[in-house]
Structure formats: structure tokens, C-alpha cells
Amino acid sequence: MGTFDGPRIERAVREILAAIGEDTSREGLRETPARVAEAYARLFSGLHEDPLRHLDISFDESAEDLVLMRDIPFVSVCEHHLLPMIGRASAAYLPAGKVLGFSEIVRLVEGYAARPQIQERLTAQVADALHDGLGSRGSLVVVEARHTCMAATGAWSPGTTAVTSAARGIFAEDPARRAEVMAAIT
Numbered sequence: 001m002g003t004f005d006g007p008r009i010e011r012a013v014r015e016i017l018a019a020i021g022e023d024t025s026r027e028g029l030r031e032t033p034a035r036v037a038e039a040y041a042r043l044f045s046g047l048h049e050d051p052l053r054h055l056d057i058s059f060d061e062s063a064e065d066l067v068l069m070r071d072i073p074f075v076s077v078c079e080h081h082l083l084p085m086i087g088r089a090s091a092a093y094l095p096a097g098k099v100l101g102f103s104e105i106v107r108l109v110e111g112y113a114a115r116p117q118i119q120e121r122l123t124a125q126v127a128d129a130l131h132d133g134l135g136s137r138g139s140l141v142v143v144e145a146r147h148t149c150m151a152a153t154g155a156w157s158p159g160t161t162a163v164t165s166a167a168r169g170i171f172a173e174d175p176a177r178r179a180e181v182m183a184a185i186t
């Protein structure tokens with residue numbers, strides 16, 4: 001895998017502008033390649049790192065009750081069209097003696113969102129991190145997002161959100177436990 005190459009993005013954006021028939025030298029577009037490169041640096045900042053690696057996992061033998069973070073906002077980029085998907089994620093896990101700080105759960109979502117993504121994978125990655133990565137008894141993640149690429153494909157209907165969920169461990173095995181947390185999320 002390569003690294004982030006800002007100047008290369010600038011060249012490519014200039015090329016795209018020329019290819020759609022724009023005058024790349026006109027006032028409003030002159031700084032656009034640099035601005036897009038800057039935006040991509042931020043939007044794809046999670047691509048070359050494993051978010052879990054940076055998290056501060058603390059040990060607390062007595063921690064075994066549910067932790068739920070609701071409505072974590074995120075911006076990601078759909079890998080099929082390179083257009084933004086904007087949404088929120090709710091993430092729950094049942095600790096087995098190891099816990100994450102609340103802000104770390106937010107960082108986990110942001111880290112996996114900051115790369116070319118599909119919503120299903122984002123949901124699964126957060127659920128896996130909170131189960132296998134953290135070592136919990138189970139995790140349940142629900143993601144809701146609006147995909148701006150639906151406008152590009154002509155399927156746009158304002159207000160439509162896609163909802164995905166992923167359950168691991170006890171929440172995958174026990175429908176009653178899953179339903180309980182689902183009710184708290186939605």
C-alpha cells in the first residue's frame with residue numbers, strides 16, 4: 001500500500017477538471033486542486049492505521065455491565081463513487097474486564113470512517129474491534145447514513161437513510177440480549 005501523496009492528488013484533480021471541460025485556470029478553480037488534496041488528507045487520514053492500535057484500553061476487573069455510545073456522528077467516503085456518506089453510529093459492548101474511554105469509542109468510529117468505505121464494512125469493523133480487538137463478551141453496532149452518491153446514480157430521495165447493524169459474541173448468539181440493546185439504540 002502506498003502513502004498519501006498530496007501533489008499527486010492536485011495533479012489528478014486538475015486533470016478531472018480539464019476532463020469535464022472546465023477552464024482550470026479560472027479564478028474560482030485555481031486553488032481547488034490544493035483544497036481537494038487538503039480535504040482528502042483529512043477524509044482518508046485513517047487509511048494507513050489500525051484505529052485500535054491507538055486506543056487506550058484500561059483494565060477494570062469489575063467492568064461487566066453494558067457500555068453504549070449513541071449517535072456518534074461521522075463523515076466517510078463511499079468507495080464506489082468517492083462521494084461523502086454522512087451519518088451516525090451507535091456502538092455497544094459488554095466488557096469482560098477491559099474497557100475503552102468514551103472518547104476512544106468515538107475515535108474508533110472516526111478512524112474506520114476516515115478511509116474509502118462501504119457502510120456494511122464500517123459497521124462490521126467497529127463491531128469486530130469492540131469484540132475481538134478489545135476482548136469483550138459481545139458488541140452491537142448500528143450505523144445510519146445518507147449517501148450522496150445516490151444523487152449521482154439518480155436514486156436520490158431526500159431523507160432516505162441506510163441502516164446497517166453488526167452483532168458479535170453474546171449479541172450474535174442471544175436474540176433477547178440483542179433486542180434489549182437494539183431498543184436502547186433506536
Ligand SMILES: [Zn+2]
Binds near residue numbers: 080081083147149
Ligand atoms: Zn456510492
